[in-house]
Amino acid sequence: MESEIVKYIITQGIFCVLFVWLLMDTRKDSKERESKYQQTIDKLASSLGTIEEIKEDIDDIKEIILK
Known part of the structure; x- marks a missing residue:
């Protein structure tokens, strides 16, 4: 199968050839x-996790201050 494709490309x-090269390069x-x-x-998902932890800590601090 591959040899048939190569023969077709050569003919x-x-x-x-340029089309095949461009296709492979694009891929x-x-x-x-x-x-x-x-x-x-x-990286963004990791940062979001850190932000969620900071938010929880701030909520805990607010609860302590408001008591």
Whole structure:
């Protein structure tokens, strides 16, 4: 199957080769971008957890002060 695809690409000339290269390059870039987005989401989720802890601590302090 793969050899048939390679033969077809060779017979179609430079435009087919450029298209395949562009497709593969775009897919690689997309994977890298997705990985960076996932890392950013993980960092933001971690920060949100910290903010929730701070909020709980502030609520506890308010309760102590208001008593």
